[in-house]
Amino acid sequence: MTEARTAILGGLRRTAAAPGPMPELPVRRFDWDLDERLDRFQQALAAVHGEVHRVGADWPRVLAGLLQQAGAANLRYGPGGPLAAALTAGWPADGARLVPHDQAVEDCRGDLFDATDAGFTSCRAGIAETGSLVLWPTPAEPRLLSLIPPMHCVLLEAARIVSTLHELMAAEVWGGGLPTNALVITGPSKSADIEQTLTYGVHGPARLIVLVRDERRRA
Amino acid sequence: MSLSSSPFRASAAAALGRDRARGNIRRAMDGLVAKRAAAFADAAELERLRDQGRAIRDYALSRLPALLEQLEERCSANGIQVHWARDAAEANRIVVGLCRSYGTDAVLKGKSMVSEEIGLNAALAAAGIEPVETDLGELIIQLAHEHPSHIVAPAVHKDRAEIAALFRKHFPDQCATVTDPGIEALTALARRVMRERFGAVRVGLSGVNFAVAETGTLCLVENEGNGRMSTTAPDVHIAVTGIEKVVARLEHLAPLLTLLTRSATGQPVTTYVNLISGPRRAGERDGPREVHLVLVDNGRARIHADPELRETLRCIRCGACMNHCPVYARIGGHGYGTVYPGPIGAILEPQLQGLERQGELAEASSLCGACAEVCPVRIPIPSLLNRLRFEHAAGQAVPGGGRPGRQRWVWRAWSQLHASPRLYRGMTAAAARLRGLLDGPLASALGPWTRTRTPPRVAPASLHVLARREGFGDD
Numbered sequence: 001m002t003e004a005r006t007a008i009l010g011g012l013r014r015t016a017a018a019p020g021p022m023p024e025l026p027v028r029r030f031d032w033d034l035d036e037r038l039d040r041f042q043q044a045l046a047a048v049h050g051e052v053h054r055v056g057a058d059w060p061r062v063l064a065g066l067l068q069q070a071g072a073a074n075l076r077y078g079p080g081g082p083l084a085a086a087l088t089a090g091w092p093a094d095g096a097r098l099v100p101h102d103q104a105v106e107d108c109r110g111d112l113f114d115a116t117d118a119g120f121t122s123c124r125a126g127i128a129e130t131g132s133l134v135l136w137p138t139p140a141e142p143r144l145l146s147l148i149p150p151m152h153c154v155l156l157e158a159a160r161i162v163s164t165l166h167e168l169m170a171a172e173v174w175g176g177g178l179p180t181n182a183l184v185i186t187g188p189s190k191s192a193d194i195e196q197t198l199t200y201g202v203h204g205p206a207r208l209i210v211l212v213r214d215e216r217r218r219a
Numbered sequence: 220m221s222l223s224s225s226p227f228r229a230s231a232a233a234a235l236g237r238d239r240a241r242g243n244i245r246r247a248m249d250g251l252v253a254k255r256a257a258a259f260a261d262a263a264e265l266e267r268l269r270d271q272g273r274a275i276r277d278y279a280l281s282r283l284p285a286l287l288e289q290l291e292e293r294c295s296a297n298g299i300q301v302h303w304a305r306d307a308a309e310a311n312r313i314v315v316g317l318c319r320s321y322g323t324d325a326v327l328k329g330k331s332m333v334s335e336e337i338g339l340n341a342a343l344a345a346a347g348i349e350p351v352e353t354d355l356g357e358l359i360i361q362l363a364h365e366h367p368s369h370i371v372a373p374a375v376h377k378d379r380a381e382i383a384a385l386f387r388k389h390f391p392d393q394c395a396t397v398t399d400p401g402i403e404a405l406t407a408l409a410r411r412v413m414r415e416r417f418g419a420v421r422v423g424l425s426g427v428n429f430a431v432a433e434t435g436t437l438c439l440v441e442n443e444g445n446g447r448m449s450t451t452a453p454d455v456h457i458a459v460t461g462i463e464k465v466v467a468r469l470e471h472l473a474p475l476l477t478l479l480t481r482s483a484t485g486q487p488v489t490t491y492v493n494l495i496s497g498p499r500r501a502g503e504r505d506g507p508r509e510v511h512l513v514l515v516d517n518g519r520a521r522i523h524a525d526p527e528l529r530e531t532l533r534c535i536r537c538g539a540c541m542n543h544c545p546v547y548a549r550i551g552g553h554g555y556g557t558v559y560p561g562p563i564g565a566i567l568e569p570q571l572q573g574l575e576r577q578g579e580l581a582e583a584s585s586l587c588g589a590c591a592e593v594c595p596v597r598i599p600i601p602s603l604l605n606r607l608r609f610e611h612a613a614g615q616a617v618p619g620g621g622r623p624g625r626q627r628w629v630w631r632a633w634s635q636l637h638a639s640p641r642l643y644r645g646m647t648a649a650a651a652r653l654r655g656l657l658d659g660p661l662a663s664a665l666g667p668w669t670r671t672r673t674p675p676r677v678a679p680a681s682l683h684v685l686a687r688r689e690g691f692g693d694d
Contacts, residue, residue, distance in 0.1 A: 005303040008462065008516045012284040015524035020281040023274035025470060044487070105452075105505035113418040130488040142504040143451050147444060165488075166473035175433050175469040180297075180500055181451070184492035189444035191406060192484070193356035193374055194382055195243075196250050199406040202355060203413060204444025204491070 029167035030129070037128040037161040038212065044131025045210060048187030049200055055155075055211045060090030063120070063153055066209055067096045072117035076101045076149060080140030083122045083155055101145055112148050119149035119205075125168055126161035126212075132186040133210065134168060136179045143181050152188075152205040158214040227579045230556030235549070240376040244368070244551040247375045251542040254485025255593070271474040273597040276533035279432075279466050283523060286432040286465045287514065293435025297497035299510045310515045311342035314424070314457055317511055318348050321455055323422040325349040329449040330357055330441070331426030332370050332536060333459050333515055335558045336571075339424075350424075351416050353445035355409050362389050368552030370559060371483045371538040376551050379405065413445065423449035423507070427460035428535070429475060430512070433468045435496060437512065440480065442490040450495060456507040458495075462514050463523070463532040475535060478595035482537035518571040531566050531603060533596040540590035540600060546583050555583065562590035566603045569611070578611035647681040654679065 032040065042052040055062050067075060077087055079100040091098060096117070105112065121141045125134040133154055137143040146152050162168045165184060169175070174182075189204030200206050234241070259265040279286055291301045304310035318326060326343060328334065328350050340350040340361075352361040356373040360366065362385045367373030374382070383400035386393075386408055393408050425446055429438040437458050439446050450456045466475065480486045499506035523529050541547040541561025552560035557568040557577065565584055569577040581604050584590075590600040636642050654677035680688075 004305045004309060004516075007305055008303055008514075008520055009284045009287065011516075011520040012287075012462075012523055018281070019285075020274075020278050022467070023271060023278050023471075025271060025275075025474070028473065048486075048490070103504065109418055113414065132488055139502045139504055142506070143447075144505045147447050147451065164473070165476070166470070169470055169473060178434055178436055178469070178494055178496045180495070180497040180503065180506060182494040182496070183447075184488065184494075185490065186488045187490050189442070190490055191355045191443045193354070193359065193372060193443075194377075194379055194402045194405055196247050196372070196375075197402045199403050202406055202410055202443040202445070203353065203417070203448055 027166050027170045028164050030163040032128060032163055034158060034161075037126075037163060038158055038214070040128040041126050041131050041161050041212070044129065045187060045208075046131070048131065049190070050131060050187040050208045050210060052210050052212060054158075055213050057213075058090065059155060059211050059213055060087050060095075061092055063087075063209075063211060064092050064095030066153075067118055067151075070118075070151065070207070072096050072151060074099050074116060075118045075120055075153070076112070076116045076145060077120040078102065078138075078141035078145065081122055081138075082140075083120075084140075087120065101142070105142070105144060112144060116149040118151035118153055119145045120153045120155075121146050123154050123156050124160070126156045127163075127165050127168065127184070128161050129164045130186055132165065132184050134165075135183040135185060137181050137183070138179075143183075146183070146185065147204050150201065150205055151207045151209060152185075153209045153211070155211045155213060158212050158216075161212075225579045226556045226577070227583060231550050231554045231583070234551055234554030237376075237551075237553075239378070239381075240368075240551055240553075241549065243376050243378050245548055247369075247372065248542050248548045251372075251484065251538075255482060255539060255542070256485075258481040258485040258487065268474050268478055269595055269597055272478045272535070272595050273533065275466060275471045275475060276535070276596050279471075280463065280523065280529055280532055282467065283462070283465070286467055287462060289432040290430055290435060290465050291514075293432065294512055295435075297435045298500075299435060299437075299497055299512050302511060302513045304513055304515045304517070306517050307337035307515075310337045310459065310513055310517070311339055313513050314339060314459065315342055315346045315348065317455070317457055318343070318422055319346070321422055323348065323420070323455075325351055325416070325420045325422075326457075327416060327420045327423040327449040327453060328352050328354075328357070329423070329425035329439070329446040330354040330373070331424070331459055332367070332558065333426055333461055334424065335367060336461075337459075337515065337517065339459070351420060353413055353416070353443075353449055354441075355406065355443060355445075358409060358413070359385060362386075366553070366558065368560065369538060369541060370536055370552075370561075370563075376553065413448075417448045417452050421453050422455045422457065423451075423453035424457045424459065425450050427458050427464055427512075428479065429472060430460060430465045431467075431469050431472065432465055436469065437495040438472055438476075439493040439495070440476065440489040440491065441493070442486075444491060447491055447493055450493065451506055454507055455509045455511070456495070456498075457511045457513065459513045459515060462516055462519050463534075479535050479537050482539040482593065482595045522570050527606060528570060528603065530598050531563075531570060533598050534563055534567070535596060536563075537595055539593045539595065540598075543589040543593050545585060545587060545589070550583075555580065562600045562604075563598070566598075566600055566607060569607050574607065574611045574614060578607065578614070581607035581611060644681075644683065647683065650677050651679055651681060651684075 074097040076099045123133045188208045191202040302313045343350045352358045359374040368376040498510045547561040565580045
């Protein structure tokens with residue numbers, strides 16, 4: 001194997017030309033105010049079948065209502081996540097059953113794949129240009145929580161919406177290092193592999209519900 | 220080499236007889252062209268992005284060995300195990316070896332064109348390991364025992380009725396309840412079938428869209444979620460990629476992702492952009508326990524050695540060149556008889572497989588230039604086609620050597636006429652004098668060609684004669 005490595009790198013080196021210059025890459029960003037970022041985020045996400053709801057402090061109640069309409073009997077969430085306390089405190093007594101997701105996947109695979117109606121996560125940021133969510137899964141809110149359940153529910157803080165992915169990468173210095181898994185999610189799972197016709201919920205969630213909490217709504 | 224032995228001619232001839240597939244492909248291509256155009260409404264922005272895309276890929280290719288070493292070092296520091304493969308056989312041995320070491324009898328596959336290039340499915344099957352294609356399009360063609368006809372939309376040549384028939388044959392139990400062959404029902408069926416495998420198979424395999432040297436990150440883009448499933452749910456993730464897919468910095472992904480998804484399908488972004496920088500760490504509750512990266516050369520270092528042909532390696536596999544190609548729209552991917560079809564295939568495959576075997580693919584173009592106009596990284600495909608045509612022709616002992624009787628005679632005469640100034644001048648003088656014949660008695664000699672075209676008219680005096688009259692010498 002080191003033999004292959006030596007051969008490939010040696011071959012590339014023998015014919016290497018002078019390295020070109022590092023490309024100039026001004027950060028692509030837009031000076032949109034919060035309202036415009038919110039509007040653009042909502043429009044872009046709606047265009048790919050994502051569902052956006054603007055919420056205030058009573059967001060757990062709003063979410064419970066949406067799950068009830070969808071006929072979801074349970075919601076899996078990370079009890080160590082940043083929003084867990086608010087979620088459980090504000091959850092109505094007649095809401096869908098809250099299921100703590102706090103085991104390794106090996107110990108809950110069956111439940112996660114076959115008995116979960118919806119998953120809830122926080123998210124790191126929103127992208128106004130494309131209506132995207134940026135998730136850095138953590139031990140408290142692991143990767144599969146946003147993938148396996150047929151509905152993925154997310155709470156996004158409006159102030160966390162930036163104009164472009166490029167702006168976020170530069171501001172947070174992603175080049176300095178990333179977690180084991182970082183995700184940009186834009187809408188529910190979809191495919192156009194049959195006759196170029198879009199269908200939703202192929203292998204991932206069929207519905208993506210985004211609650212955008214705007215701190216200014218407290219007044 | 221005789222015409223009948225040319226792999227391209229045979230596949231193209233066969234493809235021209237498949238009217239149903241040709242209709243399906245044509246409809247899809249027209250749709251994709253329109254979607255891309257709408258996604259790049261701002262022409263100035265598009266050209267700026269293409270400049271950036273080209274510069275980013277050129278920079279990476281100009282420092283390829285150093286970046287590959289950096290990628291290996293950062294991946295290793297992140298816990299990703301890096302393997303190197305000189306050719307397809309070596310790559311397959313590595314993957315099969317890994318699968319055996321984990322004792323798996325099946326592998327969940329995300330979409331990967333490199334795995335098609337190296338013939339991985341056949342190698343796995345020969346080792347008794349079932350390759351499970353999870354992408355809907357790849358699943359369809361796997362059931363049909365075919366190969367992708369498009370690098371982004373593998374089953375683009377099939378329509379819903381054909382797919383429904385395939386599913387009924389292969390999943391009779393699941394289909395008992397499906398009476399409606401609608402697209403939603405077919406997609407839902409694929410979801411049910413695959414869900415069982417996602418929960419159970421312990422090794423996943425994927426391609427890579429970009430490998431970031433700076434951070435040791437594998438970037439994968441997809442819409443269905445099967446790519447995330449295959450790389451997240453199993454205990455082991457094996458990523459297979461060509462050595463040219465490396466980029467220097469994480470920030471370089473921003474313009475490349477925009478170019479890739481808009482060029483491919485007209486989407487501003489795919490549903491999932493999946494950045495993988497290592498296996499599950501202590502404390503994490505899911506994700507693969509081991510991640511392997513197999514770096515495949517398979518002819519790329521040889522292409523890299525030629526400064527002009529190296530531009531081929533800028534490709535980010537968006538498929539826009541085939542969507543816009545008049546030849547591809549007529550014969551489809553299977554008409555090329557190669558893993559990579561369309562204009563990019565016509566320059567890449569002769570380089571990967573050699574001009575002796577695939578040189579004729581460079582003829583699979585009208586040189587209309589549409590491919591170069593839409594290429595997000597500005598690969599000059601028509602120039603490279605010309606270069607390969609020249610080399611292919613130069614490699615033949617006799618001009619027109621690969622052609623049948625009458626054509627061979629015409630090309631030889633053409634070549635001799637143009638090689639001798641005296642003969643050439645005599646020919647142009649004769650043509651000028653006899654030009655009246657072409658309009659009259661000889662018009663029908665051009666045959667069917669003039670049925671839909673205006674016949675060319677020979678000028679009364681050649682450019683040579685005109686230049687001489689103006690006082691120019693032979694220099």
